[in-house]
Amino acid sequence: MKALRLLRWSGSVLSPRTRPCLVHLLQQPLSNRRFLSAAASPLQQAIQYQDQEHDAEEDLWGSSQAHKGDDPVIPEDMPQSLQQEARLRALPSPPLSAAKSSAKLAALHARLSFSPRLPIETLARCLVDATADSNPDFNNTSLAILGRDLYSFYTSEAILCRYPRLPTAVVFAAMAAYIGPKTLTQITKEWGVELVAEPGGEVDPGYLQCRREDSMLIRKHSPDSDTDPTSAVEEGQPPIAGANRPNAEQKSWRRGVSSMTVYDDEFGDLVKGSARGGRSKAATTTVEDACARFVQAVMGAVYLHRGKNAAKLFFKEHILSRHLNVGKMFEFKQPTRDLSRLCAREGFESPVARILSETGRATRHPVFVVGVFAGREKLGEGAGSSLNEARIRAAVGALKGWYLYSPLEVRVPSDVEGANARPWKPVLVDIGEIIV
Amino acid sequence: MTLKALQAASTSRNGVGAFILQCKRLDFHYCDWAGSSQGMNLFLQHNLARFAASHPSIEIHVSPRPHRHPVIRGHFINGTQHSICVRNLEKGQVLQKAEILRDMSGEKARKVKGGRAVGSLNEGTRGVWSPFHGAKPPSFQG
Numbered sequence: 001m002k003a004l005r006l007l008r009w010s011g012s013v014l015s016p017r018t019r020p021c022l023v024h025l026l027q028q029p030l031s032n033r034r035f036l037s038a039a040a041s042p043l044q045q046a047i048q049y050q051d052q053e054h055d056a057e058e059d060l061w062g063s064s065q066a067h068k069g070d071d072p073v074i075p076e077d078m079p080q081s082l083q084q085e086a087r088l089r090a091l092p093s094p095p096l097s098a099a100k101s102s103a104k105l106a107a108l109h110a111r112l113s114f115s116p117r118l119p120i121e122t123l124a125r126c127l128v129d130a131t132a133d134s135n136p137d138f139n140n141t142s143l144a145i146l147g148r149d150l151y152s153f154y155t156s157e158a159i160l161c162r163y164p165r166l167p168t169a170v171v172f173a174a175m176a177a178y179i180g181p182k183t184l185t186q187i188t189k190e191w192g193v194e195l196v197a198e199p200g201g202e203v204d205p206g207y208l209q210c211r212r213e214d215s216m217l218i219r220k221h222s223p224d225s226d227t228d229p230t231s232a233v234e235e236g237q238p239p240i241a242g243a244n245r246p247n248a249e250q251k252s253w254r255r256g257v258s259s260m261t262v263y264d265d266e267f268g269d270l271v272k273g274s275a276r277g278g279r280s281k282a283a284t285t286t287v288e289d290a291c292a293r294f295v296q297a298v299m300g301a302v303y304l305h306r307g308k309n310a311a312k313l314f315f316k317e318h319i320l321s322r323h324l325n326v327g328k329m330f331e332f333k334q335p336t337r338d339l340s341r342l343c344a345r346e347g348f349e350s351p352v353a354r355i356l357s358e359t360g361r362a363t364r365h366p367v368f369v370v371g372v373f374a375g376r377e378k379l380g381e382g383a384g385s386s387l388n389e390a391r392i393r394a395a396v397g398a399l400k401g402w403y404l405y406s407p408l409e410v411r412v413p414s415d416v417e418g419a420n421a422r423p424w425k426p427v428l429v430d431i432g433e434i435i436v
Numbered sequence: 437m438t439l440k441a442l443q444a445a446s447t448s449r450n451g452v453g454a455f456i457l458q459c460k461r462l463d464f465h466y467c468d469w470a471g472s473s474q475g476m477n478l479f480l481q482h483n484l485a486r487f488a489a490s491h492p493s494i495e496i497h498v499s500p501r502p503h504r505h506p507v508i509r510g511h512f513i514n515g516t517q518h519s520i521c522v523r524n525l526e527k528g529q530v531l532q533k534a535e536i537l538r539d540m541s542g543e544k545a546r547k548v549k550g551g552r553a554v555g556s557l558n559e560g561t562r563g564v565w566s567p568f569h570g571a572k573p574p575s576f577q578g
Contacts, residue, residue: 110492321453
């Protein structure tokens, strides 16, 4: 299979961008938009930003009543340095040119062992959350969408090929354990990334720029705060959990595990969004969500700039190398019943529990070792302080032995991509967990 | 549903995949006037550029601290800080102290008990010894 070159599609990341790119501005004639190069000085950029902002406002809403009461009108008699600072403060996120001179950002770039072919400006963009800068040309939303899909693709193929018989509920939990927001927050900390107290143009671009829920300045700076500072969602509609589901309004309906694979996200959780299916646009975010989007955006950036092999290597080094004991993620309700159903389905003899050894039956601390047998085959073994406990443990051991089967050589479908890859051999596809 | 899954989070094993140096920032504080900073000042003039270039993942700050002894302060990924006072040291000794901070994990110094310096998250391949398995001991004769 040939590798696709994504350079053409990734123009929005790799080429210089304009500010502001409010969505409605895209419909304006091009004469209104000024293109910035990545090399523009912060001052220049700030000035251009200001000009555009004002142009746009005049075009759209008339002059001053428009937008953000605190948009600074910088007096001409102010000293140069103060003027520049005021202009930087007016930006929602640090200008592109600040990325080159940030020690924090350069250290992060080196810490993740990125090659110089991944520009530091892109890394800076990965650190700008949509709640800090609502402009999609300057925040990490598009990169995060790409990175999230890549993470879920690579993680799901790794889990399914390594444990082909894993029950769906455990697959969801394992996905969340590898690439869930909790883990990605942990990864953000382990990369040494800190969060800003409050985002703005004057902040060092090496910090993760997002506006948190406890922010005191929502009313003052938020891009969506013109009408109602507390409105978290565009057009005033509350986010609906399970927006992808056909009957999203039915809160009490049962969600089967199979339907989760179709309608819900990669962790089996309800997709939150507006009624039309789009994601809601929030003014603030939680730390977990902002960190998750950052780590996802980094993956997207690696994929766009360095290609598929580098992205896979990055995934292996930072996600798959983490430790997860999948055997500890099971919770059985009635393991003995499950085991007999499994034996019936697979055509084994029905399981029988037998004592293998025991000690101290008449004392306070007896120990029984019980094995579960199907015919002459021992399926599992467990020790407990009562016969029943040992029998249940033995059944759990037998079920885990079945579900945690792992082939000796694990290959995943994405290994086949590339010029000189070995041809794909089909892997085991299990018929699924037992149904009781 | 017959089976539930318990939520968990994977834990990092630094160095198994990517390795991330735990020292993320070093602050060098010096004094232009006092004699105890002489070695530190020579270090800043002659050695620091090479040290910084060979450790790009460490953010380096240099700032004066007038009328005080020179100090190197390390900031670590886990959020802790450690400082080493380098008064009256030669520039080579200052470099050694900076390397100590570079190699630290940022954790509190603690005694390694039982001689087990390295812990593993993986299960042993031989399993845990059990008294209920294996050969029975020969019965006591007479």
